[in-house]
Amino acid sequence: MDNFTVGVVVFPGSNCDRDVSWALEGCLDIRTKYLWHESSDLSDVDAIVLPGGFSYGDYLRCGAIARFSPLINALDEFVKSGKRVLGICNGFQILTESGFLPGALTANKNLNFICDDVELDIISSKGGWFNNGGEKKIIKLPIAHGEGRYYCDSDTLKKLVDNELIALRYKNNPNGSSFDIAGITNEKGNVLGLMPHPERACDETIGGTDGLFTLKSLILK
């Protein structure tokens, strides 16, 4: 992959950073670099993953405190330059809290922490995040969250639908998300946030490889 480097952000409380790095390096031969949240120098990374976990202990609201880290402040310019940002689970929560993606994520309808494999419909190919040669319209990825219920008002939902910003929808909505939404992109398509964990589905021996093409698409221009 030449020198293409994916920055994996580490907040206090992140716990999927090493999984993401393992999947990118070990399964896809893509170089990674951990980025401590206090760093605002993004000059030597070509794409960024905000991994899952419990940044700042989920204090106040999930992702609410992480939003004020120097790294997230620097992310605005990175996104405007067209580089790719993938927010997984807590990373998705951070992207909505910081306004990179619309809506909000809040407590699951049934209050359970849900740890399961779910089937997802690929809705939009915007940004090429789910480009698997058109072979698969439905993928299976693990979810693990207590606050994954996507919420937005009806105007925002209409905008998401009209502009094809809905990337993934649950086949059997597990958490009460509006319109079964599991993942969305920004209008440009270079920012994707999703509750399921693609990095946990990158090897047959641990249950599937449907996450591979999403991580691989980080290197797309």
Place this chain on the structure above:
Amino acid sequence: MDQFAVKVFVRLRPSVLDPAGEATKSASIKLGAEGIKSLRIGKMIEVKIEGNGENEVREKINLLCDRLFANTVIEDYEYSLEKL
């Protein structure tokens, strides 16, 4: 500089489902409490803050509420302010 004690109440918007409130309502009914029509859970944040008069303090608190204390996509806020 004046000092103020501020109590900020953050609540889920009425249109947003509150599963914790629903669970607590269900437990309240199991406890035997009758007549509960609705139960919703919010947060209260207490802040002691200095500023040149009430208007300046209100500006600071509005900023804190809009940008940090509440996520206005899903939450509303209100606050009371007492000069110390």
